[in-house]
Amino acid sequence: MPAFQAWGRDMKNGMERRFCGRESGRVARRAAFLLTLTVLCLGLPVTSVLAAAVDTARVQGVAWLLQAQNRDGSWGVAAGEDGATVATTAEALAALRHAGVGHGVVYSRGLSWLANARAGSVDALARKLIALEAAGMDAAAAGLPDDLLALRNAGKGWGSFGDYQSGALDTALALEALRVSGIAYPDSGTSLDVLRELQLPGDAGWTFGAKSSSSPGYIFPTSFALVALSHSAGSAANIRRGVNWLLSRQQADDSFLDTDGIAAGAVQQTALALIALQAAAAANISEALNAATRMAAARDFLAARQAADGGWNGDALQTALALRALPAMTLPDGDGDGIPDAAEPLLGTDAAIADGWLLVQDDPDGLRGSSFVREALVNRNFAFTPTASGGQAPYAWGLAGGQLPPGIGLDAATGRLSGRPAVAGVFALSLVITDAAVNSVIVPGRIRVLAVNETGVDTDGDGMPSVWELQQGFDPVSAGDASGDADGDGLSNLREYQNGTDPRSSSADSDGDGMPDGFEIVHGLNRLDAADAALDKDGDGVANLAEYQQGRNPSVNEAAVFAVVLMGDGMGDTDNDGLPDSFENAHGLDLNVDDADGDADGDGLSNIDEYRRGTRPDRADTDGDGLPDGFEARHGFNPHDPADAGRDADGDGLSNLQELQWGSDPRKTDSDADNVADGAEVSAGRNPAVNEAAVIRLLSGDKVNP
Incomplete structure (x- = not known):
């Protein structure tokens, strides 16, 4: 039985004993692992499970890489323009493109950083050139190929820096960079000969320094040499020897190592070996084509070594190389934001909205x-x-x-x-x-x-459609203007929209009765009925129009209230409910019924609370700012200050009124505790009161707090 089949059989049997038999052990959280268990318990082929595991590893690795970008757009342990950071950033960009992510904010930031980064070594300059060309940028116009040629030594090879002794790694990288740049390089044959001559005798690879009889081969330079030679004619014999040596370095666990038994660097070495073997297979080298099963086993080794967070050893370079070692695939990205659809739930972003900018630091x-x-x-x-x-x-x-x-x-x-x-x-x-x-x-x-x-679009959730706001000169992505009063007629902009009135005219009088629309709406009159100008709503003997002209309230019979006070029971309390008769009389409450605990206007405050706070029990929103009195009281706002609605108490980018409309907390920057500020969630088309990631975990059967 071939080694790979035996490995698959042993894996299948062991997992069936452990999980299908419900033996001890923690069930892995990743979806691919759960899929593996399901398929094994059903007795389905292992190969389909392994392919699913690789696909899941790709998605999780891309998600990890997208959120691991440094603040300046680079990748690496410490941001800076050293060769290691340039190399890591170039590999990260290559890995994203390998998964079909060659666009979006994160990719663009990385590309911008790399384009402006200094690259003094051959390694850094070559990797930079390769990455820029892959992104469609003209590296030749920037003079990068000329810079690389200037670093050659007299033998037409490359070392770490200009005029250094030729090394396989740097010569291979330089040749590959010149190839992708598309420039004419007359000395390419000579430089390729340098690389071929650096190969060790027999079925062997390449070493880091000068070739000698005692030099061991190393996977790192060998992999880059094989990639470069796979793109050139006349190198088949050298490639076959290198492939045979690489395959001899595959271990019992299917990893690739320079030295038997020394597992340090197994992820990086295995990834580099796979990248080289894939290049050789693409060049129709039979030894690589016949190693497809062994290569699949090595990919499964990488998938098994992936951490729960999606990365490999918490390292951007290793993660990028591991992703490049997996088969190329264009992951679907429906909203085109540079985050594959399958990775969006892992990052807390929305697959239907272009919100890749949320990952930017x-x-x-x-x-x-x-x-x-x-x-x-x-x-x-x-x-x-x-x-x-x-x-x-x-x-x-x-x-x-x-x-x-x-x-x-x-x-x-x-x-x-x-x-x-x-x-x-x-x-x-x-x-x-x-x-x-x-x-x-x-x-x-x-x-x-x-x-x-x-007209159904209301981006800022303020109750006013975006189209209407744009037509009226308001800001459709800021809820603060809903509580404003552009024409100063006493109606908020939101109420103007709700009533179909003109938010820019305080004198608009739809029915021509002499009373502005705003006045009529505020006092419960009909702005479309001119007849109510002559009516007397409060029965005080003064017509509604006259009340407007005199600056009085057509809803309050001032004479009756004054009479009650004169009769001596202005502060009396007929029903002993704690509410003075004058207060109950003025606000339509019953003098003979204990209604202190009632909530006449349904604003969340009892009538007695309204009396103590000086708010109106017959109006849910005393100051007319769109915030109910109860909401203002609960969150420490002033129910007599209409400016509260437009303020942002917690500084999260949402006004207090918008927090009410979304159901979020105006005193918490991140109401749903998903590490995204409420304002940023609304801008991205998400609900600031719903922790989408937690919901996804619950729906998938994972524990939120295991």
Whole structure:
């Protein structure tokens, strides 16, 4: 029985004993592992389970890599422009592209960092060139191939730096970089000969330094040499010898190691060996093609060594290499934000909304940009200028990724976005800001262009449709203007929308009865019925129109209230309920019934509480700001101050009114404890009162707090 089949049989039998027989042990949390157990218990083929495990490892690894990016856009243990960080960032970008993630904010930030990073060594410069070319950038126009050629030694090979002794690793990387750059390199044959000559005798690989009879082979230089030679003619014999040596380094556990029994670096060495074998197989080298089963076993080794968080040993370079060692695949990304759909639940993002910018961290070096979400109407003028700060002014602006709405242009000097959008849709984009010191940051943004008939869209959740807000000159992505009163007529903007009145005119009088619409609505009159001007709502002998003209309240019979006070029971309490008769009489309560504990207006405050707080028991919202009196009392706001609604008590980007409308807590920055501020959730189209990740875990059967 072949070794791989025996391994699969033993794995299957052991897992059946442990899990199908319900023996002790913790069931792994990952979905692929649960799938494995299910299939094994059903007696289905192991190979399908292993493929599922590899697919799951890919998704989890991509998710880990996306959230492991440094604040400045690089990857690596410590951000900086050293060779190790350049190499790690280049490999991370290559790994993302290998999974079909060659777009989005995270990828664009990494690409921007790498394009501006200094690369003094051959290794760093070659990796940088390869990554930029893979992303479609013209490295030749930037002079990178010329820089690389300038580092050759006299023998047409490359060492670590200029004029250093030729080494297999650096020569292989340089040759591969020149190949992908597409430039004509007349000395390519000579340089390839240098690389071939560095191979050790027999079925052997390459070493790090100069070749000698005592030099051992190492997987690291061998893998890069095989990749470079697999893209050149006349190297088949060298590739076969290298492949045979690599296969001889496969261990009993299916990993690849330089030295038997020394498992340190097993993940990195196994990944590099697989990348090299895949390149050799693509070059139709029979030894590599015939090793497909052994390569699959090595991939399963990598999947089994993946940590629960999705990474490999908590290291960006090892994780990137492990992902590259898995078969290439384009993971679906329905919203085009650079986060595969399958990875979105793992990161707490939404697969239906382009919210990749939520993974972005601020750049620590001074240059800052603010992400933005804006809305516009088709064929209506639009203008918005994003902000930049820090670094060294002046700033230059450019489009780093995504697409501007047709009809909208970008001013490279100011960053101003303006024009008349021609088509409706959601346009995710990234702007690059570059300062005078040639430092740059990526700023993610989104512009949603609405058609005039899209009246069901209310992005900020303030009760006013986005189209209506845009037509009236309000901000459709900020709920704060719902409580405002643009025309000062006593009606909030929200109530103007609800009543169909003009929020920009305090004198609008729909029925022409002499009383403005705002006055009629506030006092419960009919703004469309001119006859109520002559009526006397409160029965005080003064017509409603006259009350308006005299600055009086048409809903309160002032004479009756004054008479009660004069009769001596103004502070009396006929029903002994703690509410003075004058208070009950003024607010429509019953003088003869103990209604202190009642809640006449349904605002969450009892009538006695309303009396003690000085609020109205016959109006749920005493100050007319959209916040019920009970809500204001519970959260420590002032029910007599209408400005409370537009404030942001917890600084999370949502006004107090918007918190009420979303059901979130106006005193907590992160109401649902999902590590995303409430305002950021709303901007991303999520519910700030629902911890989506926890719900997903519950629905999948995982414990939230195991």
